Amino acid sequence: MMKRRTFLLGGAGAAGVLLVGWSAMPPAQRLTTSRPLPVTGTQVALNGWVKIAADSTVTIMMCKSEMGQGVHTGLAMMLADELDADWSQVKVENAPIEKIYNDQQSIVDDLWFRPDDESESKRFAIWMVRKFTRDFGVNTTGGSSSLNDLWTPMREAGASARAMLVGAAAAKWDVRAADCSVAAGKVTHPSGRTASFGELTALAAQQPIPRKVDLKVPAQFRIIGKPLRRIEAPSKIDGSARFGIDALPEGLLYASVNMCPTLGGTVAHYDASQIPAKLGVIKTFIVPPFNGGTGGVAVIARDMYGALTAVGDYLKPAWHTGAAAKLSSADIDARLVETLNKDSGHAFYTVGNVDAALQTAHRKISAEYRAPYLAHAPVEPVNCTVQFKDGKATVWAATQMPTLARKHVAKVLGISEDNVDIQMQLLGGAFGRRLELDFIAQAAAIAKEAGGRPVQTLWSRQQDTQHDFYRPACLSRFEAGIDADGKLVAWRNTSAGQAIVPQVLTRTFGLPDLHLPYDKTTSEGAFDQPYECPNMRVAHAFVELPVPVGFWRSVGHSHQAFFTECFMDEVAALAGKDPVEFRASLLTQHPKHLAVLRRAAAASDWGKPVAGPKGVRCARGIAMHQAFGSIVAQVAEVSLDPDKSVRVHRVVCVIDCGTAVNPNLIAQQMEGGIIFGLSSALQNEITLCDGQVMQTNFLDFPVMRMSTCPAIEVHIMPSEAHPQGVGEPGVPPVAPAVANALFALTGERHYSLPLEPADVRLKTPCPANPANTATKRICPPSP
Template sequence: MRRRGLLLGATAGTGALLIGWTALPQRSRVGLASLMKPGERDIALNGWIKILPDGSVVLAMPRSEMGQGVHTALPQLAAEELDVPLTAVRIEQAGWDAVYGNVAMLVSGLPFHPREEEREDGFGRAKAGRWVVSKVARELGINATGGSSSIADAWDVVRVAAATARASLVGAASLQWRLPVEELRTTEGVVSHPSGRSATYGELAKAASATPPGTVQLKERKDWRVIGRPAPRLDVPQKVDGSARFGIDVRLPGLRYAVLRMAPALGGAPGRIDATAAMAMPGVERLVQLPAYAGSTAGFAVVARSYWQALQAVQAVRVDWSRPAGAPMDSQEILRHLEAAVRSEEGYTFHREGDPEQVAGGGRTIEAWYSAPYLAHATLEPMNATARVRDGRVEVWAPTQVPQMCRNVAARVAGVPVDHVEVHVTLLGGGFGRRLEVDYVAQAVRVAMDMGGVPVQLIWPREEDATHDFYRPAQVARLRAVVGQGGEAAALHIKSAGDAISPRWMERGLSLSGPVDLPDKTASEGLFDQPYGFEHQRIEHVFMRSGVPVGFWRSVGHSHNAFFMECFIDELAADLRQDPVAFRRTLLRRSRRHRAVLDTVVERSGWGVRPLPPGRARGLALHESFGSVVAQVAEVSLEGGRPRVHQVVCAIDCGTVINPEIVAQQMEGSVVYALAAALHGRTDIRGSVVQQRNFPDQAVLTLAAAPHVETWIVPSERPPSGVGEPGVPPLAPAVANALFALTGVRQRSLPFAS
């Protein structure tokens, strides 16, 4: 198999520049006060914090809220270091400076095995790689919400920014009162002195803006009063009373509505268009042809005075569709190609220890094949964006995870400088990775360009959303283990095949001129970095290009690789006639953190102790993703021959917890989302046309079918790690392992109930 990579060359001069650049200290992310949007009476103290006259705090918010609670958790960090109640903190959308970029998300994409950095003495390969990528990420400043990285990225910068603001406020009081800084205290937004002198933050803000912070010191863990404690989510009241604004809720004076229709075959295009009947319908104003923007399929949109009018009109357009070049895509045929690739092609080795090939000749081999289908995101809020183009400027309102990329694509489509584009980020009615794409924003801008300055809201019908997604890749994996003569699991060899997401996303999102081919960690994550202590192991992946548009799906490669890995571990335990928990403990001798999570879920679920009603069984899975370790025990029965999950007990170590209520909510949401996918989720493609067109074709979980979920948090003083995605991967294998305990039949492909 031919491989292509990124070749970085440097002359002696550029090499010297590179060495000099890397020797410089990393860019500070606190930022200048001028980065905050100026208000009439508020005063910015740095790039993240403003103080209002009443003493309340405004926090710059660079991350999108899509249900994961980030618009509450980040204010908790600020409230803690500023010594104000959480209710005193509100947010405003951050600007476009590099200080708001998501450094943690880029660093987490490095394909290093977790044990590699632990084994390094000093500045080894993994540590050096993380440092360099962190430095590059600070310079690039890519603002994105994804990879369960928002809290991990904000953990230092928001606390430092808030502590810096607090130091300036205390310093201002010290100068005004001629009292030592060490004698001043901050409580509930007030600076005070034992003598009785006090002033609110609002009273001190102007002086503080001109006062250097001096020594900035973060609060000690023992002094926390906000971090680690339950707190009501700040976005709930607006979502309850209906005042919360999602993308589809945007209403502007004179707003028009556009509904699009794309070629039924992925990669197709419209040929002859007859819009005579559509244009004669009430309220219809315009038809706009849409090329293939940012990886989308070409099509057209009809603009009208209401959404219903536009929807009826777009359906009345008669069009001859041209098919894409090349052989039609077929998902079943693609799966066969993937299996053949595993059998015959060389893979990229992500991790290797010992010599598994040599060990294979001296023991018994256990082998199993697993597969997962393409899968759509199925966000509740369909894809939409509102745009206005006038006087050489573009304004966009979008539910997006990547506002900076939206700004760039809008500028390219409209042909204006990027600083002539303003993007307003709304709440997201589900992201799950789908809104890391910018195709729908490009389309909205293109339609708005034909509207003479009138704003237009582009809405995708559900059928377009389901049939023109960027799908989770289909994947096939062969897992082999060698059992030694003493009955121990001596070696592990995993080889998988599937599309690479990150290179394709970079090509379409960054508008790169040529193909990008580089090892993509997401293809093998959850396999190459699994924690089990096989002395000999090799994990490799064959990168394929199916032609199907693929994208990041909630928990990405972990979503199916955990199913492969944890089901296979259960297979090994059964073959060796060992209890699944005892077998895992044996393989986790070097992983104290994983054992603690495993022991917690075993104890809380009553594994092996608490009897179950007749006709029920338990299954277990343990998986690390996005820096967090999650174990789940699923209690399952069969109803009418189909799986019914009654209860899921979760244990999680996600490092330092900001808000335990949000952690529990995310575990509950993850279980529901993952269970719907495990039972029903698949995308079938025939003749390049997606077959599942709406929710009746790919069912979501109903309230009646939702299991009871318990969440137990394992205490940790590590920095915070992911929560929004790590609850997804263990669910499918836990259910599959329970089904085996119940029926004696192995589940080796997703979904179960299809």
């Protein structure tokens, strides 16, 4: 008999051989689905990405969430260009959950390599990630990865369908396919014969799918590169667009929740006896914490007013406080300081000998920077509609994670994933909040109590603000040294804060938290920037805190850019050099970055006097940052109002994002990112007292208003390179650009966000009631 050890060793050897063989194979195809696409009417699916009807309508499958970034338009343009479709006949449809739609690029971007790393180990890691995510990944929208991820698959799908249409025409006319041409949704032969896509699509479906297609070169693009309007714009104009909150299935009930004010807490008991009958309450019950969230009480009612009023005013719950009880913002800051005092952190990038270089430096400088927790605060509050009936569930969700949404709904309801139908809705903003699944699992649990009727669960703005997964607070320390000529010779940076990825892997994927120090998002924006210095060490020290943290628009770049670019200005001042020229001296091996920097300086009239309004004294500040594959430089023109509030008059933005698929979308995302970034840079922070978030609404977590929005100019660098991220890279540079302008204006350096003085922020009036002002409760350190 074979011994057990022999069997195990043999099995391990066989598994090793299989793994090696699997890793050597190319990534699996992303063209055809495992099951035929659903079609209606005369539609015919030519592959997993495109269907064509007899009236020549081209329907392009969308596996990415549209949350205002224009991704449906950009992706449709890529496929339509290779198809040579008539753009006026193109529409989009949400794709089913299938492996070919799994996101690859966002996982690739999470690998801990610098952008300028060209090592074999990086290439191998990317190869393996692409293979793994194709078969075992999930369909997600995030990390500014959509166009980057699907640049090749969407174009191959369009080119493949085009070849099949040409093949159908050639067979119908008995001519050579090579002699046929395609333009604006029609196939033409030199003999004068012409056929529309609709006339050919049934025959085309009988053609073999090409194994290999030739893609267009940029000179051949007819749609890519054009400033076309958003494909969903008409529906938003006429009101037919459907966001998550617009789901209104027949028989709809409404629900809302009141969750424990202390993060991570649960309900001890509550009293529903005082709820007035006129509120139409149908049921009240306790809901546990889901996916890293907080427990609470739910109310189902006939209308949303009744649900919100009952849950907010009448339940009087008592709570079991969670692990965050007694935790204050001061405690958190003390923990960050303590960590940096004793922990040198995990080094994400090292070169040379920083200690020796600092010892011999001609002049040295050090600094410490801080950034607070931030909420996502999308305009559309958290909501989800679920119907659970006859062992099946329909979910109307505005989510960035449809694959995992289906999985967690199935888990909550105790049914198979095949019995969960995810109906994707438009997202009224997300910024990373809708990567979380707490509210979807909670909505499923609530619908389970509704007796088969659909229930729309909607959080109040207060619940949304106080039960988010926040951008981590972070503390960062720097040391730098220059030589006698003012050249940077040493740079040390260590930051401290929570890690997002371990929390996400636990609450979303159910994996154990192994406390590994390899979460790249903690140090991105610090270790992966292009500045050339012979001696560098960039590290991060991980801090465990009972505060839920998540991916916030631009993630680690959002605060690390502020730290790095502000300190870069400090070093330039120490060297007695202009901030632009000092940066340029550190980019000799990075011509693209240098070109973006120079373009921003020229477009903003850097070095010339700033013409402030009505003689107001203004100054400029600059910042440059690479994130999600794109290089962005911004120049801010800033003044101070008489009450010392910061006024940003103008922001000049230059971006190199590779091929500009749609310049309008790029400009819009840069504008939106700058406004989003300015809101957080000037006024926003989340503070805690006894484990409770103090901010409740836009009154004390404000967004920039039209009256204070600066003029924004966007310049797009010409490029034929692979397209890179656009949705997030506009955010990181704006805070340091403003801070550096304030230094140029006042000679005082700002080391903490937000930049507005506290007394100015606390006096911001409520537009609806000018007599009412925001108040910020501050909690002392816990004893």
